[in-house]
Structures are given as structure tokens and as C-alpha cells.
Amino acid sequence: xxxxxxxxxxxxxxxVKCARKLFSDNGFEQTTTRxxxxxxxxxxxxxxNYFPTKEALAMTIVDEALDEAGTEFEGRLRGDETLDEALxxxxxxxxxxxxPHRNYVGEVLExxxxxxxxEAVCEQAQQLRVSHxxxxxxxxxxxxxxxxxxxxxxxMHLYWTLYLGVLSFWAADESPxxxxxxxxxxxxxxxxxxxxxxxxxxxxxxxxVVDVTQNR
Amino acid sequence: xxxxxPKIAELIDALPVESQETAEPGAALQxxxxxxxxxxxxxxxxxxxWVLGTLQAKVAAAYLAWWLRSGYASAxxxxxxxxxxxxxxxxxxxxxxxxxxxxxxxxxxxxxxxxDVAPQQFADVLGRLHFEAPPMxxxxxxxxxxxxLGADPEDVFDGFETKAFAAASLGQVHRAxxxxxxxxxxxxxxxxxxxxxxxxxxxxxMAFLTPMRLSGDWDNIxxxxxxxxxxxxxxTDYEQEAENLRFARxxxxxxxxxxxxxxxxxxxxxxxxxxxxxxxxxxxxxxxxDPPQELRNQFGHKISVAVVRLCDAKNFVYADVxxxxxxxxxxxxxxxxxxxxxHYESDEDTAFKREMxxxxxxxxxxxxxxxxxxxxxxxxxDLTAKQAADDERMKLIVQxxxxxxxxxxxxxxxxxxxxxxxxxxxxxxxxxxxxRYTRSRPSNTWLIKCIFGLRAMLARLEARVDFGAIFRAxxxxx
Numbered sequence: 276x277x278x279x280x281x282x283x284x285x286x287x288x289x290x291v292k293c294a295r296k297l298f299s300d301n302g303f304e305q306t307t308t309r310x311x312x313x314x315x316x317x318x319x320x321x322x323x324n325y326f327p328t329k330e331a332l333a334m335t336i337v338d339e340a341l342d343e344a345g346t347e348f349e350g351r352l353r354g355d356e357t358l359d360e361a362l363x364x365x366x367x368x369x370x371x372x373x374x375p376h377r378n379y380v381g382e383v384l385e386x387x388x389x390x391x392x393x394e395a396v397c398e399q400a401q402q403l404r405v406s407h408x409x410x411x412x413x414x415x416x417x418x419x420x421x422x423x424x425x426x427x428x429x430x431m432h433l434y435w436t437l438y439l440g441v442l443s444f445w446a447a448d449e450s451p452x453x454x455x456x457x458x459x460x461x462x463x464x465x466x467x468x469x470x471x472x473x474x475x476x477x478x479x480x481x482x483x484v485v486d487v488t489q490n491r
Numbered sequence: 492x493x494x495x496x497p498k499i500a501e502l503i504d505a506l507p508v509e510s511q512e513t514a515e516p517g518a519a520l521q522x523x524x525x526x527x528x529x530x531x532x533x534x535x536x537x538x539x540x541w542v543l544g545t546l547q548a549k550v551a552a553a554y555l556a557w558w559l560r561s562g563y564a565s566a567x568x569x570x571x572x573x574x575x576x577x578x579x580x581x582x583x584x585x586x587x588x589x590x591x592x593x594x595x596x597x598x599x600x601x602x603x604x605x606x607d608v609a610p611q612q613f614a615d616v617l618g619r620l621h622f623e624a625p626p627m628x629x630x631x632x633x634x635x636x637x638x639x640l641g642a643d644p645e646d647v648f649d650g651f652e653t654k655a656f657a658a659a660s661l662g663q664v665h666r667a668x669x670x671x672x673x674x675x676x677x678x679x680x681x682x683x684x685x686x687x688x689x690x691x692x693x694x695x696x697m698a699f700l701t702p703m704r705l706s707g708d709w710d711n712i713x714x715x716x717x718x719x720x721x722x723x724x725x726x727t728d729y730e731q732e733a734e735n736l737r738f739a740r741x742x743x744x745x746x747x748x749x750x751x752x753x754x755x756x757x758x759x760x761x762x763x764x765x766x767x768x769x770x771x772x773x774x775x776x777x778x779x780x781d782p783p784q785e786l787r788n789q790f791g792h793k794i795s796v797a798v799v800r801l802c803d804a805k806n807f808v809y810a811d812v813x814x815x816x817x818x819x820x821x822x823x824x825x826x827x828x829x830x831x832x833x834h835y836e837s838d839e840d841t842a843f844k845r846e847m848x849x850x851x852x853x854x855x856x857x858x859x860x861x862x863x864x865x866x867x868x869x870x871x872x873d874l875t876a877k878q879a880a881d882d883e884r885m886k887l888i889v890q891x892x893x894x895x896x897x898x899x900x901x902x903x904x905x906x907x908x909x910x911x912x913x914x915x916x917x918x919x920x921x922x923x924x925x926x927r928y929t930r931s932r933p934s935n936t937w938l939i940k941c942i943f944g945l946r947a948m949l950a951r952l953e954a955r956v957d958f959g960a961i962f963r964a965x966x967x968x969x
């Protein structure tokens with residue numbers, strides 16, 4: 276029997292919906308792919324046609340939430356934000372959309388987005404990283420920092436590390452309404468923007484030296 | 492003594508590096524502000540303890556250095572050294588307060604309002620803090636408001652202004668309209684985490700006060716600090732402030748020209764306070780218009796009525812009398828805003844106050860003689876029998892009490908612009924602090940803040956006010 280594209284989409288949606296509920300009820304580690312397949316009414320083997328790993332499935336849920344967040348973020352930009360404010364808003368809106376998954380998403384992100392991982396755990400994690408950093412790069416470019424080239428790989432690694440630090444703080448934050456996360460996020464983004472400014476300054480100094488040399 | 496030595500050694504080690512050249516004070520301040528411009532409120536007690544530790548040690552060490560050096564410095568040089576030390580300490584303290592906000596900043600504002608209690612240099616530098624707290628950007632504010640009110644500020648209100656129009660030490664204030672109405676409102680929004688910041692600051696401060704435990708008055712000092720901590724804690728509770736505003740608003744009729752803003756509880760929480768917007772000039776801007784004496788007197792009268800009414804008739808001590816909390820409205824009304832720092836008297840507090848009123852306002856001269864005042868004042872200050880028997884101590888406290896009552900007993904308008912009056916009180920208060928006459932009932936801390944704050948405001952306004960008439964009209968003592 277041929278499975279239609281529509282039927283496939285429907286099965287995929289059902290798997291994601293069941294996984295979301297099971298992760299939320301039982302946690303990421305305690306939920307098996309067999310549990311999810313059972314809840315979705317499909318054979319365990321069939322599930323791997325849709326999601327090769329449990330991490331890939333979880334990251335799909337994260338990705339969907341962050342997609343919605345991205346749309347909201349773009350719609351909310353006023354155009355007069357400073358760079359640190361724009362970066363803050365980008366992450367803060369994402370955290371808000373991830374909030375319904377907070378009780379298990381920390382475990383997922385720890386596994387899938389670890390800065391120590393040499394290779395991406397799954398394609399979804401890699402996509403998320405690339406897409407997030409692209410947005411950050413666009414925000415930096417749109418704020419017209421006086422750099423002659425895109426921020427260095429090391430600078431972006433610093434950003435990514437700060438971002439993961441904020442995510443891990445948020446996942447364990449027990450302050451009222453997670454207000455401490457807002458402060459940590461604000462400090463982190465200011466720190467990052469500060470590092471960009473010093474990078475620009477160093478670069479300017481190099482350019483000055485070049486100019487002096489050329490004028491001789 | 493041996494147990495004290497390491498602490499002194501630590502202080503000396505923590506001394507700020509002395510510069511050989513005399514920097515311009517303004518340049519030093521600008522430099523410090525530049526350094527601080529990117530600092531944010533640190534999270535976590537350990538981090539904050541480190542910052543406060545460094546700061547407090549530097550301030551203490553700067554004073555210690557002055558004290559040690561002044562022993563052999565010439566008089567002129569001594570004054571010069573003192574000025575330098577004060578300025579450095581003020582800069583360090585300002586740095587810490589901008590960074591730490593919370594309790595330290597609030598205490599800084601208190602010092603700044605009492606120009607002669609704190610050295611002049613302190614006041615000059617700290618005075619800037621009233622409206623210069625670094626702002627939250629709108630995205631941070633929006634997330635915070637959303638978590639408090641359940642929706643973004645621009646959805647809860649109409650015309651929400653993304654830029655704050657005033658900064659407060661514990662938050663910042665934005666203008667908007669109540670949704671679907673023409674009612675202009677001011678929305679005070681607290682910095683995230685500030686409540687716990689204050690609690691941490693006080694735990695840290697208590698840790699730094701450890702050496703004072705050697706004093707026999709430690710329990711009393713601790714009780715006073717505990718009371719201040721409790722009040723500052725209440726200041727972070729905007730529901731309590733809303734209650735204070737409602738209480739104070741009901742104390743004034745419309746024709747008195749004293750406006751306490753109305754609260755809108757449906758869009759307020761413990762950390763977001765929505766009030767009626769009150770427009771007007773703060774003291775500095777009002778004075779810059781070179782107002783005629785008559786207008787100064789009228790506003791001085793209203794400020795006095797406002798504070799005395801609450802304190803005397805309503806047993807509610809408004810302890811935050813400072814320029815940031817009064818607005819000189821164009822139609823002549825006085826805007827009376829910010830009710831975070833208030834104290835509801837206990838029955839015991841009120842009974843002591845009434846006893847002093849009966850003695851000072853009564854017809855018997857004998858009742859207000861220094862001898863007759865000793866016993867009730869000693870009781871009201873919670874002194875031990877030994878302290879109450881100390882003639883020097885009692886003389887100073889009674890003199891201070893007489894000073895506080897002077898404008899009330901004065902016949903006709905009292906000239907608060909005569910700085911000699913304020914300086915005499917400040918000198919006595921300073922002398923009491925130098926002699927470590929710090930024992931008192933916790934409620935007196937608030938009353939003294941109120942007394943000094945009110946007199947400092949009226950002094951800056953150079954107002955002539957018939958304080959006695961106001962007091963007699965408000966007191967419930969026949």
C-alpha cells in the first residue's frame with residue numbers, strides 16, 4: 276500500500292504531538308522511542324523513518340518553537356534598538372516560546388547543542404545553530420558596527436557559548452518568573468557587544484597603522 | 492587588640508592607589524562613570540559580596556588613612572586631605588551604588604539629601620543619583636512586564652512610551668494612557684531581581700558590621716539595621732506602596748492643593764505600580780526659574796502640611812523627604828509622589844510622640860526644661876540606665892530634641908533659608924554619631940530621617956513657613 280504525502284505529514288505531526296506530551300510528563304531521559312511509537316500508534320521501526328534519533332525528534336520540537344519565536348521577534352522589532360537590546364530580544368522571545376518545554380528541554384539542549392561536541396548530534400541541532408548564528412550575524416551587520424568584515428569565528432563562538440550559558444541558567448532558574456535569567460541574558464549580551472567593540476577597535480588600530488605606512 | 496590588627500592591616504592593604512597629581516574632581520567622576528557604564532546588576536550573593544567587600548574596604552581604608560595622617564598634618568593641609576579623602580570615598584561609594592543599586596543606592600540618596608550631615612563632597616556627588624540610575628532597555632522591560640501583567644506593556648496600555656521619563660533607585664517610570672481612556676498614568680517598573688538584591692546587600696552589610704559587635708550596643712544597632720532592612724524590603728513591594736498611597740491620598744482634601752496620585756490596582760502588581768501621572772518640576776528645575784519668595788513660602792507651607800499631617804495626625808512617618816519625591820505643579824499644587832519608604836507607628840511610638848508634644852507645647856516651662864526632658868527622652872531612646880545617667884550624652888540628645896522643636900516653638904514664620912539652623916542640627920547629629928551615641932528605638936531612625944529630610948528640603952527652597960501654626964493645627968494634643 277502506498278503511503279501518501281498527506282498521510283506521512285499526518286503521522287509525523289502525531290509523533291511530534293505524542294513526544295511533546297511524553298517528554299513533558301516523564302522527562303526526556305525517561306521517555307523511550309518505543310513509548311513514543313506506542314502512543315502514536317505506529318511500529319517502533321516505522322518511527323525511525325521519520326526521526327532517526329530521539330534527539331532529532333526533540334530538536335524538531337525545539338526548532339518549531341524557535342521558528343514561531345523568530346516570526347514574533349521580527350514582527351516586534353521597532354528599528355531603534357541598540358545591538359545588545361536586539362540580541363536580548365532575539366533570545367528572550369525564544370526562551371518564552373521554549374517555556375512550555377522547560378522541564379525537559381535542558382536535557383535535550385545539553386545533549387544536542389554541547390559546545391564540546393565535535394560533530395552535531397543531529398541535523399536539526401546543526402540547523403538550529405546555523406540559523407541562530409545567521410540571525411545574530413544579520414543583527415550585527417544591520418547595526419553597522421565599524422568592522423570591515425564579518426565577526427570572527429572566535430567572536431561567534433563566544434556568542435554561542437554565552438547563549439548556551441543563558442539556556443542552561445534558564446533551564447535551572449528558580450527565581451520568580453525566571454527574572455534572574457533576564458538579568459543574566461542582559462549582562463551576557465552586553466558582554467558580547469562589548470567584545471565586538473574591542474574587536475572593532477583593534478581592527479581600526481591595524482587599519483590606522485596600514486594608513487600610516489601607505490602615506491609614507 | 493590583637494584580634495583587631497589583621498582587620499586594620501586588611502584595610503590598609505585595600506587602600507586605593509594614591510595619585511601623585513591632583514586630578515580635577517569632575518574629571519575623576521567622569522572617568523569613574525565611564526568605567527561603570529557597562530556594568531550591570533550582578534546576580535548571586537557571592538559575586539555581590541566580593542564587590543561590596545572591595546568597596547566598603549576602600550571607603551573605610553580611605554577614612555582610616557585620613558585619620559592616621561591628620562594626626563601630624565597642619566590645619567590647612569588637614570582640611571585639604573580631608574576633602575580629598577571625602578571625594579575619593581564618595582566616588583568609590585557612587586561607583587558601588589551605581590553598580591549594586593538596591594539598598595546601597597537608597598542609602599546614598601538619604602545621605603545626599605542631608606547636605607551637612609554628609610561631607611559636602613559626598614552630597615555633591617551623591618546628589619546626582621536621584622535621577623541618573625542606568626535604564627533598562629525596552630526589550631528587558633517588556634519581558635518583565637509581560638511576566639507581571641500577563642501581556643506586553645503596549646497591549647496593556649495605550650501609547651506606552653518606550654523611553655523611561657524618570658529613573659528610580661529601585662526601578663524606572665514610563666508614561667502611558669490607561670487602555671481605552673484619556674487617563675495619563677505613570678508606571679513604575681522594578682528592576683528584575685532587585686528585592687533579593689536588597690536582602691543580599693543587608694546580609695553583606697551585617698557581615699561587615701561584625702567588628703561593631705564588640706560594642707555593648709550591638710543588639711540595639713542590629714535592631715535598627717533590621718528595621719531598615721525590613722523597610723527597604725517593603726519598598727520593593729509595590730502592593731504595599733499602593734496601600735501607602737491610598738492611605739496618604741485620603742489624608743488631603745482637594746482644596747488643599749496637595750496631590751497624592753491615585754493608584755490603578757487592576758494594572759499593578761507587587762513589582763509594577765500604575766499611578767495617575769502628575770506633571771510638574773522637581774526642586775532643582777523649580778529653583779532654576781528663580782521663583783519669588785511668596786511662591787517658595789507657599790510650596791514650603793504645602794510640603795510642611797503634607798509631612799506633618801501624615802506624621803502627626805495620621806501616625807504615618809514619611810521617611811523619604813527628598814527632592815525627587817515632590818513636584819512643583821504649574822497650577823500651584825504640590826505633587827507628593829513615591830510612598831515606598833514609610834513607617835506606620837506602633838501604639839508605643841505614638842505614645843512617646845504625644846508625651847513629647849505635651850511637654851513642648853504645654854504651658855508649663857518646667858515640663859520642657861532639660862532636666863524634665865531627660866527621663867522621657869532616655870525612655871524614648873531605649874537607653875540603658877548607665878547611658879541615661881551619662882550627663883554628656885543626655886545633654887546632647889536633649890539639645891538635639893530642642894533643635895527639632897525650634898521651628899515649632901518659633902512665633903510666626905520660621906526662616907528655613909537660614910542655614911545656620913540646619914548646620915547646628917547637623918553638627919549635633921554628627922557629634923552624636925562620632926561619639927557612637929547610636930542607641931535608639933528603631934522608629935526614631937525613621938523620624939530623624941523625616942525631620943532632617945523636611946528641614947533640608949525647606950532649606951534648599953529657602954522657604955519661610957509658620958511651622959508652629961501648621962503643627963498646632965495638625966496635632967491632636969490640646
